[in-house]
Amino acid sequence: MIQNKKNKKNKKVSSTPSGTNSTCKSSHVAKNSAAQKIIHWTVGLLIVVFLFFCFLGYRFVQKSLKPLDPNSNQSIEVKIPIGSTNKEIGDILQKKHVIRSGFVFNYYVKSKRLGAFKAGYYNFKPSMSLMQISKTLQKGGSSTPIDSGKVVVREGVTIEQIGDEIQKNTKFKKSDFLNLMKNQDFLNKLKDKYPDLLSSAIGAKDVKYQLEGYLYPATYGINKHETLEQLVENMVKKENQELKPYYKKIKEENMTVQQALTLASIVEGEGTTQESRYIIAGIFENRLQKNMKLQTDVAVTYALGKHKQNISYKDLEVDSPYNLYKNNGLGPGPCNNPPISALKAVLNPKDRDKGYLYFVANMKTGKIYYSKTYEEHQQNVEKVQKDNEYKK
Structure with a gap:
């Protein structure tokens, strides 16, 4: 009987499946390994995202420390109320589009230990640096509106x-x-x-x-x-x-500023696009080289003292040194106030080697026809006239 009990105990012990404990352990290890990988990937991703936003933040701060628009000549009136904090001043300047960031402005004046800003009305430009703005605020503004x-x-x-x-x-x-x-x-x-x-x-x-x-x-x-x-x-x-930046180039071209701006004003008035101004500048240079009259309506209009869409034959007889149908050369001076783009065309004319001496513009389409001879020019004039009559 005792022996049977022992056998039963032994059977109970041996009834447990072999290897069950090791399998559980392996399962737990695999789960832990997978969890660790997920944690590592998540932490890594968070670090990358954090560094990315740090980089964006750094770039934003560096950009905000510079003038909002270095080439702007716009003058913006800003009112700084009495008792304004540096942060409030920064917010006002940002809303008025004088600076890029009020937050960066506040950080800047703190880091530079700037302050004692005064209330008042100011004229700021987006081309001003944060230091220029700060010094202006320290000097004080007007007690009344400026503009x-x-x-x-x-x-x-x-x-x-x-x-x-x-x-x-x-x-x-x-x-x-x-x-x-x-x-x-x-x-x-x-x-x-x-x-x-x-x-x-x-x-x-x-x-x-x-x-x-x-x-x-x-x-x-x-x-x-x-x-x-x-x-x-x-x-x-x-x-x-x-x-x-162009004084040296003007001198190298054996021109005075007066001559350069005079031709630029004519080119500005005659051209319909910037590309056409470069070509027209070349045409006028070719005509001047051949001692031909420029025959430009821009100068005649200026001589008449009024804008005219169509110049008559009677207009071409106006007695004026600006009438370049009757007088050689550039005339006494500019006929308008041209932008720098027109001067660039004068200093860098295009297609002079093509020998163009004439041009006519279709004022309705803006297209310009160029020609080397007067006969070709007359054909282009007739073409423009027909096009305009057809479109009427």
Whole structure:
């Protein structure tokens, strides 16, 4: 009986399946290994994402430390209320599109230990650095609103048209502006201040206005304390800034600034696209080389003192040094205020080797036809006329 009990116990022990414990352990190890891999991948991914956002943040901060728009000449009026914190000032500047980030501005002034900013009205430009803005805020602003108007000088407009714009949008009168354009003392002061720009313009003979061509196309904000003289000088100063990189090239081309801007004004008026201006500049250079009259409607229109879509044969007889149908050369001076793109065309004309001497533009389509001979030119003129009649 005892022996049987032992056998039963032995059977119970041996009834347990062999290898069950080792299989469980292997299962647990596999599960732990998989979990660790998931954790490692997740941590790795989080680190990559974190580094990526750190990189983006670094780039954003570096970009925000620089001027919002280095080439902007726009003047923006900003009011800083009394008691504004650095953070609040940064938010105001960001909303006014003077800086890229108010948060970075706040960080910047703290890191540079800048402060003692004063309340008031300010004129800021997106081209200003954070240091320039900070120093301006430390000096203090105006107790009253600054801007009293804005003058937009568009590409290719004349001094007469600028006078209309000034009278419309400022406290100044057109007549006062035109009188200033003939004030020799004022003009001489500008020449002394900007000799590279104005030496060939001031004192030029037979010109309507000695500053025609020298008031750069841009938007000019005016504060309530600014004089008409200061407004005009801002335009001349901008012109000087834009032309400074080209003075050497103008001299190398054996031209004066007056001659270069005169041709640029004609090219600006005749061209319909920038590409066409390069080609037209080459045509005028070819004609000048052959001592041919430029025969440009732009100059005739300026001589007439009014814009005309179609020039009549009677118009071509106007007695004026600007009438380049009757007079050789470039004429006395610019016929409008051209942008720098027109000057680039003059200094880098295209297709001169093709021998083009004539061109005619379809004013409805903007397409320009070029030709080497007068006969070809006449055929192109007839083609343009037929196209216009057909489209009517």
